[in-house]
Amino acid sequence: MQTALKIGTRGSELALTQAREARQRLMQAHGLPETAFEIVPLTTSGDRIQDRPLSEVGGKGLFTKELEDALLDRRIDIAVHSSKDMATVLPKGLQASIFLPREDVRDVFIGRDARSIADLPQGAVVGSASLRRQALIRRMRPDLKTILFRGNVNTRLRKLGEGLADGTILALAGLKRLQLEHVATDIMAEDFFPPAPGQGAIGIESRSDDDAANALLAVIHDKPTGYALTCERAFLAALDGSCRMPIAGHAVVDGTQLRFKGMVLQPDGSAWHEIAVQGPVADAARIGAEAGAEIRAEAGEKFFEGWG
Numbered sequence: 001m002q003t004a005l006k007i008g009t010r011g012s013e014l015a016l017t018q019a020r021e022a023r024q025r026l027m028q029a030h031g032l033p034e035t036a037f038e039i040v041p042l043t044t045s046g047d048r049i050q051d052r053p054l055s056e057v058g059g060k061g062l063f064t065k066e067l068e069d070a071l072l073d074r075r076i077d078i079a080v081h082s083s084k085d086m087a088t089v090l091p092k093g094l095q096a097s098i099f100l101p102r103e104d105v106r107d108v109f110i111g112r113d114a115r116s117i118a119d120l121p122q123g124a125v126v127g128s129a130s131l132r133r134q135a136l137i138r139r140m141r142p143d144l145k146t147i148l149f150r151g152n153v154n155t156r157l158r159k160l161g162e163g164l165a166d167g168t169i170l171a172l173a174g175l176k177r178l179q180l181e182h183v184a185t186d187i188m189a190e191d192f193f194p195p196a197p198g199q200g201a202i203g204i205e206s207r208s209d210d211d212a213a214n215a216l217l218a219v220i221h222d223k224p225t226g227y228a229l230t231c232e233r234a235f236l237a238a239l240d241g242s243c244r245m246p247i248a249g250h251a252v253v254d255g256t257q258l259r260f261k262g263m264v265l266q267p268d269g270s271a272w273h274e275i276a277v278q279g280p281v282a283d284a285a286r287i288g289a290e291a292g293a294e295i296r297a298e299a300g301e302k303f304f305e306g307w308g
């Protein structure tokens with residue numbers, strides 16, 4: 001390669017770790033030296049805005065827009081994202097079809113004194129910025145209070161340490177990548193605390209017409225993760241790409257078969273609808289989209305009223 005391939009990423013420690021993982025896999029797959037790649041950290045509006053829920057300021061695009069602008073302007077060649085933060089609709093000329101092997105999808109509870117959500121005293125405060133996590137907490141324990149906890153993983157752990165909340169929820173995947181999984185006091189079963197669509201998966205976006213970059217990336221794509229993400233993102237798109245509703249969804253790939261479970265909740269956790277479906281991996285997109293349409297029909301439009 002003549003010039004280094006520019007790998008765009010957010011500047012948080014987790015994002016940088018994920019960019020380094022993508023670089024490592026590319027180096028190994030192609031026998032290239034580290035100098036064949038340049039990691040380019042960029043600040044996104046999602047990183048800058050810390051005082052409001054992302055659902056109010058524009059949802060998922062906030063972590064990806066600056067990276068996508070940089071891709072289109074050719075300041076970077078590929079962008080490494082947490083799939084969970086990616087919008088379902090991409091700008092024209094870009095594609096996000098490469099996924100690295102998925103980490104653990106589960107959420108964890110991190111308590112100051114209590115070890116688990118069930119252990120928290122009446123009326124305790126849990127910090128989270130995620131509509132899904134807030135709704136799932138209130139579903140289990142309507143007595144608990146949730147407060148907005150924004151910022152990267154280390155910021156949230158610092159806020160917890162300062163006593164701003166009695167506990168918080170984070171993705172096990174992020175903690176593992178930062179070698180911080182020991183801070184978790186409870187790993188939550190998917191059945192009662194289902195993960196966000198895309199959780200635990202690293203996605204790579206590129207220009208659709210960049211044949212050289214796309215050929216390099218094709219070699220590190222993990223097919224099972226790709227099928228799972230196709231299904232989960234189709235489910236999300238069928239319900240709401242904008243990130244203003246509490247939505248959970250997770251597909252498990254087993255050989256040529258895929259099993260998907262999805263859930264939508266009222267923000268206060270007072271009502272929810274679940275779906276479980278399966279089918280061949282080749283139908284991943286259709287399975288996700290139909291699950292979204294089905295849960296929407298079952299819940300009725302009233303369920304979604306006022307969610308923008």
Ligand SMILES: NCc1[nH]cc(CCC(=O)O)c1CC(=O)O
Nearest residue numbers: 082084170171173174199200201
């Ligand atoms: N919204 C922030 C974000 N995006 C991805 C992860 C974790 C890593 C992953 O799910 O791949 C996190 C932090 C968290 O939810 O704990």
